Amino acid sequence: MPDVTLLNIGRAITVPDGQTILSAALAEGIDYPHGCKSGRCGNCKSRLASGEVEMLDFSRFALPPDERDAGLILACRSVPKGPVSVAWLEDEDAVSHPVREMSAEVVGTELLTHDILRLRLRVDGAPFLYASGQYATLNLPGVPARDYSMANAPATDVLEFHARRVPDGQTSTAIHDRLRVGDRLRLTGPRGSAHLRKGHTGPILAVAGGSGLAPILSILQSAVAQGMRQPIRVYVGGRDERDLYGLDQLAALAARHGNMTVTPVLSAPSAPTDRRTGFLHAAVRADLQDLDGWKVYTAGPPVMIDALTEVVLASGLQSADLHADVFFTPEDVAGARDIAVAS
Numbered sequence: 001m002p003d004v005t006l007l008n009i010g011r012a013i014t015v016p017d018g019q020t021i022l023s024a025a026l027a028e029g030i031d032y033p034h035g036c037k038s039g040r041c042g043n044c045k046s047r048l049a050s051g052e053v054e055m056l057d058f059s060r061f062a063l064p065p066d067e068r069d070a071g072l073i074l075a076c077r078s079v080p081k082g083p084v085s086v087a088w089l090e091d092e093d094a095v096s097h098p099v100r101e102m103s104a105e106v107v108g109t110e111l112l113t114h115d116i117l118r119l120r121l122r123v124d125g126a127p128f129l130y131a132s133g134q135y136a137t138l139n140l141p142g143v144p145a146r147d148y149s150m151a152n153a154p155a156t157d158v159l160e161f162h163a164r165r166v167p168d169g170q171t172s173t174a175i176h177d178r179l180r181v182g183d184r185l186r187l188t189g190p191r192g193s194a195h196l197r198k199g200h201t202g203p204i205l206a207v208a209g210g211s212g213l214a215p216i217l218s219i220l221q222s223a224v225a226q227g228m229r230q231p232i233r234v235y236v237g238g239r240d241e242r243d244l245y246g247l248d249q250l251a252a253l254a255a256r257h258g259n260m261t262v263t264p265v266l267s268a269p270s271a272p273t274d275r276r277t278g279f280l281h282a283a284v285r286a287d288l289q290d291l292d293g294w295k296v297y298t299a300g301p302p303v304m305i306d307a308l309t310e311v312v313l314a315s316g317l318q319s320a321d322l323h324a325d326v327f328f329t330p331e332d333v334a335g336a337r338d339i340a341v342a343s
């Protein structure tokens with residue numbers, strides 16, 4: 001089992017055969033920067049200082065060929081071939097809250113759409129510190145632990161999550177069908193680096209597909225509360241009218257902010273509609289052609305994030321300014337194989 005030296009913290013870990021550097025580091029409780037854990041977002045980008053790794057499939061947007069040639073790797077896709085040393089790329093704006101395991105009580109469940117449930121949890125003990133846009137891992141008895149993004153701004157003792165029911169999904173089905181007010185569960189977090197960068201003063205684009213609105217709402221609430229006054233363009237997508245939610249909350253935030261627009265987009269409306277139609281990435285491409293100097297926050301299903309990533313990078317966005325959470329089960333091998341391999 002190869003040893004991997006993590007240069008940022010001057011610590012060596014042993015990576016079990018066949019495992020990635022990121023999964024071994026997270027198992028050791030190390031706060032390695034990451035997002036999707038599946039080679040799609042680039043948040044775990046690292047410099048390979050010595051040694052060799054086998055790279056599993058990844059999106060060329062997460063790690064463009066020139067960066068690969070320059071010695072960068074994705075820790076979530078890198079299986080060490082022998083002893084290696086790596087350093088994750090430092091992000092001056094990244095926040096680091098300690099990861100905690102907590103117990104919590106269910107204090108509310110409410111359907112937001114036909115398949116998205118608002119789950120409210122009161123955490124026991126000290127307040128849960130996180131940055132807007134981060135997520136926690138929920139542990140329900142009898143089903144696999146899964147990640148869900150906080151939908152409210154920090155500094156409250158009640159956390160809000162938006163869980164979409166995935167057909168045949170083990171944990172999302174349990175959240176919808178089993179959890180009741182008064183139930184208790186365990187959660188671990190905060191995790192993820194697709195959080196609001198408070199120091200950024202340029203324009204912001206926020207794009208949410210389905211329950212991807214959860215972290216986007218958290219980010220927008222914090223941005224407005226912090227008095228961030230730059231232009232904010234918000235796009236929210238669903239297939240049909242019944243898939244949209246949170247529009248009143250977004251309208252209230254836009255009214256407080258004064259320079260925020262909200263554009264709902266329907267991809268498959270079942271009836272004539274006054275809304276924008278088509279795919280989210282196409283609406284963004286039509287409206288915004290120069291994203292140099294912007295920050296983009298996005299969350300939703302893999303196919304949406306992949307299409308949006310291509311569009312925003314082609315419009316001049318710097319890859320370091322893209323903060324994405326891909327909502328799928330990273331362990332799902334079939335899903336991971338859908339990724340276009342960098343060439």
Ligand SMILES: Cc1cc2nc3c(=O)[nH]c(=O)nc-3n(C[C@H](O)[C@H](O)[C@H](O)COP(=O)(O)OP(=O)(O)OC[C@H]3O[C@@H](n4cnc5c(N)ncnc54)[C@H](O)[C@@H]3O)c2cc1C
Pocket residue numbers: 035036135144146147148149150161162163164165166167168169170171172173192211212214215301325326327328329330332334335
């Ligand atoms: C960083 C991060 C944050 C997340 N935040 C949220 C959130 O705030 N709200 C939320 O609803 N989800 C969120 N997710 C997704 C969530 O963690 C689970 O992956 C999702 O609920 C499905 O888990 P499951 O156990 O129900 O399905 P599984 O039993 O894992 O999957 C069952 C089947 O559904 C497929 N599948 C898995 N995920 C999806 C999907 N998203 N869409 C379509 N098919 C899928 C699988 O390929 C499999 O065939 C997040 C994921 C990540 C990585």
Ligand code: FES
Pocket residue numbers: 033034035036037038039040041042043044045062074075076077
């Ligand atoms: S590319 Fe590695 S965590 Fe997203």
